[in-house]
Amino acid sequence: EAGVAQSPRYKIIEKRQSVAFWCNPISGHATLYWYQQILGQGPKLLIQFQNNGVVDDSQLPKDRFSAERLKGVDSTLKIQPAKLEDSAVYLCASSLAGLIYEQYFGPGTRLTVT
């Protein structure tokens, strides 16, 4: 079974530029998550999708971050414009259906904003 795919693996941009990350979850997983993990900290949930609907995006900085999962499968997370404090690893995860199920994580995208 293929795991969660993410691209790119690394990205370096200057502040005020925009960037997009892509995630393809495990086939059949209804729930998709985007996390931000700053160095030395635990992952912080940014947004959770159930199929193509948003379940929770309360921790997503909506003035600069956006995410979509149009067909209920793969998803994109965008930052526009980026700030220095956005430097982090962005993790995508999927689970069968909802928070009570274990999550399977992708390798992450390491973003550096200079």
Place this chain on the structure above:
Amino acid sequence: AQKVTQAQTEISVVEKEDVTLDCVYETRDTTYYLFWYKQPPSGELVFLIRRNSFDEQNEISGRYSWNFQKSTSSFNFTITASQVVDSAVYFCALPTSGTYKYIFGTGTRLKVLA
């Protein structure tokens, strides 16, 4: 408040020693789940175990064991006869019902020295 505390920031042990990683949680939910994940140096979080609050039996899987005690709100993780490959950051996590939050602890970095 919903909270996960991993007070041990970093632990170093010599190979073959036993080591216990602590996790203390706070939740208002009467039914809840707790998780442990491992993040090796490669960066990809790996699911280890899920425990339902109804089940306080200890769980053993090979060299890994988990001790869940509702009375002390703890869900501790023990590695027996540690190996260098166990070196990683270990996270305890608590999903919260109703608010759709998934809270990770700050993690414990385990270094197993040869």
